[in-house]
Structures are given as C-alpha cells and as structure tokens.
Amino acid sequence: MLVVKNLTKTFTTASGSVSALENVSLTVETGEFASIIGKSGSGKSTFLSMLGALDIPTSGKIEVDGVDIAKLSANKQTAYRAKKIGFVFQHYNLIPNLSALENVMLALEFGGMPMKKRKARAEQLLTDVGLEPDEQLRKPARLSGGQQQRVSIARAIANHPAIVLADEPTGNLDSETGKKIFDLLHRLSRSEKTTILAVTHDMNIAGKTDRTFKLKDGKIAN
Amino acid sequence: MNVISRGIKNALRSPLRSGAIVLMLAISIGLILSMLVARGSVSAKIDEVKSTAGTSITISPAGVMGFAGGGDALTSAQLTSIKNTPHITSTSASLSDQLSTTDTNLTASLELGNFGARMQRFEGSGSTANGESAPTSTNSTSTRPAPTPRTSVTGTTNPNSVSTNGSDLNITSGVTIDGTSSALIALVGSDLATKNSLTVGSTFTAYTKTITVKGIFKTDNKFQDSGIIMPLATVQTLTDQSGAVTSVVAKVDSSDNVSTTVTSLKSTLGDKADIISQAEQAAASVSSLESIASLALAGVIGATIAGAVIVLLSMIMIVRERRREIGVIKAIGGTNRKVMAQFVTEALTLTIIGSVVGLTLGVLVSGPMTNSLVSNSQSSSQTARAEGPGAGLIRGGFSQINRNITSVTSSITPEIFAVAIGMTLLIAIVGSAVPAWFIARISPAEVLRTE
Structure with missing residues (x-):
C-alpha cells in the first residue's frame, strides 16, 4: 500500500522559493491502478519523482508497505528503486546500445538476480508483453514506439516491484497503440497485483483507471 | 552482460568518435614512448662518453x-x-x-x-x-735565412x-x-x-x-x-x-677527482700553464646530448598531459552527452559505483586500444627519431667546433669521444616500456577521475526533467 502524508516540495530559485507540491496526501491500495491528471506545471512529475525516490521531499511522508522512503539513506533509496519501483517513461528511456533483451537484463542485474537466470527471465517478460524473439534481440532504434514502450514496461516489472510509476506512458503513441499499452498495464495490475500510478493528459485513459487524482498548483484538487 | 562488458561495448558505440579519440591518444602515447626511448638512449650515451673520457x-x-x-x-x-x-x-x-x-x-x-x-x-x-716579402726572395733581409x-x-x-x-x-x-x-x-x-x-x-x-x-x-x-x-x-x-x-x-x-685536480693544478701553476682535461672536453661534447635528454623529458611530460587531457575531455563530453542515460540507469536501481565503473571501463578500453596502437607506433618511430635528433645536433655542434681556433690540433681520445656520441642507438628496455605503460595508466586515471565525479553528481531525477 502507498500512503502519502502532507508531502511538500519547495525549490529555491533566484527569485525566491517556489512550492511545487503543497501538503499532498493520498492513499493507493495494493494492486490498484490510479491515475494523476493535471496541467503542465501542476507538479505531476515532481510528485512522481518523490514517489520513485528520485528526489527528496522538503517535508511529509511517503510510506510504501509501511516504510518511509524519504528517510532512507542514499544507498537504500537506490536499492528501493531497484526492487520496489518500476518506471515507465513517456520517451521510453531505453539504453540505445543495448538490445531489448539486454535492457531488461540490466534491470534484473540491478535487482540482484543471478546472471544465469537473467536471460530466461528477460525473455519470458518480453514474450509476456508481446515481443517476438527476433524483436527481443533488436536495439531500441529498430523497434516501433509501441514496441519500445512494451520493453520499457517489461523492464519496469522485471523485479516484481510494489509500485509501477508511469509518466505519460501513452503520450508518445498513437491512440490505438496507446490503448494497447494501457490495457497491458491494466492487465499487469490485475495479474501481478502491482500498484500502478500513471501520470496522464489523456482523459479517456484516466477515466478507465480505478481512481484518478487531480493535481492543481501543487495540491490535490478533488 | 556485466558492467565491464557494457563499458567495453560503450567504448565502441560510436566508431568514428572512438577512432578519433584512439588516434589522438595513440599519437600521444607513441610520443611518450619515443621520448622515453630517446631520453634513455641519450642518457646512456652521455654516461658512456663520460666514463670513456678518461682521467x-x-x-x-x-x-x-x-x-x-x-x-x-x-x-x-x-x-x-x-x-x-x-x-x-x-x-x-x-x-x-x-x-x-x-x-x-x-x-x-x-x-x-x-x-x-x-x-x-x-x-x-x-x-x-x-713581413709580406717572399721568404725565398734574394732581396729579403740578410738576417732571415731561406726556409728549409x-x-x-x-x-x-x-x-x-x-x-x-x-x-x-x-x-x-x-x-x-x-x-x-x-x-x-x-x-x-x-x-x-x-x-x-x-x-x-x-x-x-x-x-x-x-x-x-x-x-x-x-x-x-x-x-x-x-x-x-x-x-x-x-x-x-x-x-x-x-x-x-x-x-x-x-x-x-678517479674520474670523480678530475675536476678538483684541474682546479688544484690551476691554483699551483697559475697563468704559467694551460690545463685541459678529457673530462672537460667530454662535458662540452655531450652538452648537446644533455639538451636532447632535457627536451625528451619535457616531451614525455607534455605528451602525458596531452594524453590525459584528451581522455578527460572525451569522457566529459561523453558523460554530458549521456546525462539522461546515466539518470535512467540510476532511476532503475544502478548504483553510483556501477555507473562509474562502467564509464571508467569505457575510458580504460579507449586508453588500452590507444596504448596498443601508440606503443606500436612508438616502437616503429623511436629509432629513427632518436637518431635524427642526435645526428642533427651533432652535425651542428661539429660545424661550430670546426670553426674554432686550434680545431685541427684536437686528436686521440677526443676523436674517440666523437665516435661514441655519433653511435647513439635507440633501444626499448623493459624499464622504458614499464614507464610508458605507467604513464598510460596515469592518463586513464586522470582522464576518468573527473568524469566519474560528474557522474556521481548526476541526479536520477534528471530522467524526469527531460521528459
């Protein structure tokens, strides 16, 4: 379960302090597929980076399965990102000189899986997200946007994370491919009982998730 | 695929850029080896000339x-x-x-x-x-006999x-x-x-x-x-x-006492005698070689700095280019240590390839380069000497010294090779230390800022 309590993030700029998030509180149950909507600059990406332990909040708590990740040491936050969090990005962010298979194996390496088991697990994951064996050996540049996002999802769920954080997962895809990716994420949340929190602009997608949070000027609006 | 193989693979990611870096590095390392060989050969010859100069x-x-x-x-x-x-x-x-x-x-x-x-x-x-009149002239002064x-x-x-x-x-x-x-x-x-x-x-x-x-x-x-x-x-x-x-x-x-003995003799005999030692002649002869040895040392230092700067700038450029990629690796659980190890491996791979090419280049050019440096220097010093007064009277041991100097041969000893490899390692360490520091400072949140 994900519990966020009074989360605040303030940035110091040349013109003074700017609050990106202000007393944000929410709870997402395990296996729930939630979406966050909001205009550009509303604090969506900042919120996601706090949840993924990519950045440290100014104040407040983020509890994942009872552990406050904001208080973890840098090393433990890295381990948290490797094992408890999966990221899906709008621009996929696959490593360009590694094949699809190697990209997934990289996440398995960071998750601590023994070298001998990585390949079989990566192949299974890529097959599950719909990538053919020959496509698994291609580098990202030789895959379509939809295929790259599938690889990105396979990488995100490789280490059985507690939460998958998706930043505009369909933002770079056509509507048909976007729907397929959404269905894939939805299916995973059900079959793997993985909590999924997706930031999106697409109201059609947001409407199909279990719950939708609206961020406005760094605050939960609903 | 582990961190080492990823680093090696990354080094060859852009063949054109890697080729350019390797070429620059190879020239630098080749120059280091050539200069070390030149310095070693010339120093050995200086010692030999001084030791054979006699007492x-x-x-x-x-x-x-x-x-x-x-x-x-x-x-x-x-x-x-x-x-x-x-x-x-x-x-x-x-x-x-x-x-x-x-x-x-x-x-x-x-x-x-x-x-x-x-x-x-x-x-x-x-x-x-x-007296401009001919010595054999019959009208010359009667006190001057005809030369015989x-x-x-x-x-x-x-x-x-x-x-x-x-x-x-x-x-x-x-x-x-x-x-x-x-x-x-x-x-x-x-x-x-x-x-x-x-x-x-x-x-x-x-x-x-x-x-x-x-x-x-x-x-x-x-x-x-x-x-x-x-x-x-x-x-x-x-x-x-x-x-x-x-x-x-x-x-x-002993050759160590020649200088003090000359001083002592000059003190005893004063201005009544001219005193010349072979050691002093040898010292004058090898002064040009000593200049080459100093030049070679400056070359070694310069080429090492150039090599380190090449690797350093290349790696900084690569790290800056791959900021987002580093952010992604950190975001999906990659530790600073692993990311740094990957980039250091990349720098080492480029340095090793550059070293192999550079050392081969160095082996090929060090001989001709040393001989060229020495022969040029000797020909100029010999020209200057021939113009000096009394040049024709120098003989014996001095000509032996000259033969020794012109027979400088370049040789690559294991010690010189070890020093060249040490310099190369220094290049790799200096060249990857600063980029590693940059890597450590890249935040994993970088990946979301560019979204």
Whole structure:
C-alpha cells in the first residue's frame, strides 16, 4: 500500500522559493491502478519523482508497505528503486546500445538476480508483453514506439516491484497503440497485483483507471 | 552482460568518435614512448662518453700550441709540483724540437709547403711582424735565412703518448724505447725512415751526436710519421734545456677527482700553464646530448598531459552527452559505483586500444627519431667546433669521444616500456577521475526533467 502524508516540495530559485507540491496526501491500495491528471506545471512529475525516490521531499511522508522512503539513506533509496519501483517513461528511456533483451537484463542485474537466470527471465517478460524473439534481440532504434514502450514496461516489472510509476506512458503513441499499452498495464495490475500510478493528459485513459487524482498548483484538487 | 562488458561495448558505440579519440591518444602515447626511448638512449650515451673520457689532464706552457705561440717551457720545479698534486697517479712529459739541415744528416720527409714556409718566415732576429716579402726572395733581409724542411723531434717519458688514436704506439719493426733513459737512441717515423733508408740498428747524426735507431713506428699521421721520438732526458741534454718540458699528460686516480685536480693544478701553476682535461672536453661534447635528454623529458611530460587531457575531455563530453542515460540507469536501481565503473571501463578500453596502437607506433618511430635528433645536433655542434681556433690540433681520445656520441642507438628496455605503460595508466586515471565525479553528481531525477 502507498500512503502519502502532507508531502511538500519547495525549490529555491533566484527569485525566491517556489512550492511545487503543497501538503499532498493520498492513499493507493495494493494492486490498484490510479491515475494523476493535471496541467503542465501542476507538479505531476515532481510528485512522481518523490514517489520513485528520485528526489527528496522538503517535508511529509511517503510510506510504501509501511516504510518511509524519504528517510532512507542514499544507498537504500537506490536499492528501493531497484526492487520496489518500476518506471515507465513517456520517451521510453531505453539504453540505445543495448538490445531489448539486454535492457531488461540490466534491470534484473540491478535487482540482484543471478546472471544465469537473467536471460530466461528477460525473455519470458518480453514474450509476456508481446515481443517476438527476433524483436527481443533488436536495439531500441529498430523497434516501433509501441514496441519500445512494451520493453520499457517489461523492464519496469522485471523485479516484481510494489509500485509501477508511469509518466505519460501513452503520450508518445498513437491512440490505438496507446490503448494497447494501457490495457497491458491494466492487465499487469490485475495479474501481478502491482500498484500502478500513471501520470496522464489523456482523459479517456484516466477515466478507465480505478481512481484518478487531480493535481492543481501543487495540491490535490478533488 | 556485466558492467565491464557494457563499458567495453560503450567504448565502441560510436566508431568514428572512438577512432578519433584512439588516434589522438595513440599519437600521444607513441610520443611518450619515443621520448622515453630517446631520453634513455641519450642518457646512456652521455654516461658512456663520460666514463670513456678518461682521467687524463694535459698541461702545456701558457701560450704554446705545438711549435707555434710563445712563452716559456715548463720547468722541472713545475713538473715536480704537478707530480705532487693530490690524486695524480702518473705523468708523462715531453719536449718538442725541430732539426734543421745544419742539426742533422737526415733529409726531412715532410714537404715544407706554404704552411711550413709561412711558419719559418717569422723566425730570425730581423723579421718584421708583417713581413709580406717572399721568404725565398734574394732581396729579403740578410738576417732571415731561406726556409728549409725540418724534422720534428719529440723527447718523451712515454713514447705511447705520441700515438694519435689513444692506444699504444704502433711499432712496425724493432722495439720501443725507454722514455726515462738518457741514451742516444730513437724511434723513427716510417716516412722519415723510408726517405733516409733507415732500419733498426741504423745510425744518424743529430745535434752532432750519433743516434741509434731502435725501432720504426707508424701512426698514419704524416706529421708524426716524419718525426723522431727520443727519451725526454736525451732531448733535454742535446738541446741544452735541462728540465724543460713543453707538454705534460697527468693521470688522475678517479674520474670523480678530475675536476678538483684541474682546479688544484690551476691554483699551483697559475697563468704559467694551460690545463685541459678529457673530462672537460667530454662535458662540452655531450652538452648537446644533455639538451636532447632535457627536451625528451619535457616531451614525455607534455605528451602525458596531452594524453590525459584528451581522455578527460572525451569522457566529459561523453558523460554530458549521456546525462539522461546515466539518470535512467540510476532511476532503475544502478548504483553510483556501477555507473562509474562502467564509464571508467569505457575510458580504460579507449586508453588500452590507444596504448596498443601508440606503443606500436612508438616502437616503429623511436629509432629513427632518436637518431635524427642526435645526428642533427651533432652535425651542428661539429660545424661550430670546426670553426674554432686550434680545431685541427684536437686528436686521440677526443676523436674517440666523437665516435661514441655519433653511435647513439635507440633501444626499448623493459624499464622504458614499464614507464610508458605507467604513464598510460596515469592518463586513464586522470582522464576518468573527473568524469566519474560528474557522474556521481548526476541526479536520477534528471530522467524526469527531460521528459
């Protein structure tokens, strides 16, 4: 379960302090597929980076399965990102000189899986997200946007994370491919009982998730 | 695929850029090796020249050069003080003279020529400083005799000192003479012996005395082979110059003491003598080599810095280019240590490839480069020396020193190779340390900022 309590993030700029998030509180149950909507600059990406332990909040708590990740040491936050969090990005962010298979194996390496088991697990994951064996050996540049996002999802769920954080997962895809990716994420949340929190602009997608949070000027609006 | 193989794979990610980095690095490393080899070869040759320079010190009366110049011969008292100078183990002294046709029944084998005529033109009590009239002219002053070929006589305590190549005198027939005796004996040069049909046991007249030929010598020096060598005491007696010498060669116990002995002799003899040591001549000869050694060291340092800067800038460029990728790796759980290890491996891979190419390049060019540096330097220094006064009188050990210098050969020793590899490692460490620091500072949140 994900519990966020009074989360605040303030940035110091040349013109003074700017609050990106202000007393944000929410709870997402395990296996729930939630979406966050909001205009550009509303604090969506900042919120996601706090949840993924990519950045440290100014104040407040983020509890994942009872552990406050904001208080973890840098090393433990890295381990948290490797094992408890999966990221899906709008621009996929696959490593360009590694094949699809190697990209997934990289996440398995960071998750601590023994070298001998990585390949079989990566192949299974890529097959599950719909990538053919020959496509698994291609580098990202030789895959379509939809295929790259599938690889990105396979990488995100490789280490059985507690939460998958998706930043505009369909933002770079056509509507048909976007729907397929959404269905894939939805299916995973059900079959793997993985909590999924997706930031999106697409109201059609947001409407199909279990719950939708609206961020406005760094605050939960609903 | 682990962090090492990812680093290696990344190094070859952009063949064109990697090729350019490797090429620049190879040139730098090749230069390091070449400069190290040049420095090693030149330093070894400097040591060799200095060690073979010997421990001899030549003392001659001030102002005297061969049969030219002016001044007084060294006296027996001065010779004694030379012998008593600390560190001098032995001395050989000589007194030079010339026999005219009235002093001997021998016919000189050396043609008088323009040079000989000119030397005699200034002799005689009535000669003028700028006498331009021909020496053979019948209307010249009556006090100036017509020049005639002369025979040189060297009285010496050590006949071997007359040798021109630094080794013992080459006696072609008969035996050598005892330089310390006062007998009426002589060694005759091969040209003079042929001219006068002299053989071992023959006699000739000099200074109104009958001299017996004990041996014939040959030096391949026309001047020496036209002369006579006799014991020092004999020449001193015959020329009525008791105790006088025109040249002393002193041996010092160790090359380390040559400099202090020269100083001591200069202090004792003052301005009465000119003192030259082989070590000083060698030092002057190797000064150009020492310049090359210094230049080579500067080259090593410069090439190492250049190599490190090449790797450093390349890696900084690569890290900046891959900021987002580093952010992604950190976001999905990659530790700073792993990311740094990957980039250091990448830098090392480029450095190793550059080293292999560079060291091969260095092996190929170091020989010609060293020889080119040395021959250029030597030809310029020899030109300068030939223009100096008295250049023609340098002989013996000095020519040996020159031969040693021009025989510099470049060689790559394991030590030089080890130093080159050490320099390469230094390049890799310096070149990847700063980028590693950049990597550590990249936040994983970078990946979302660019979304």
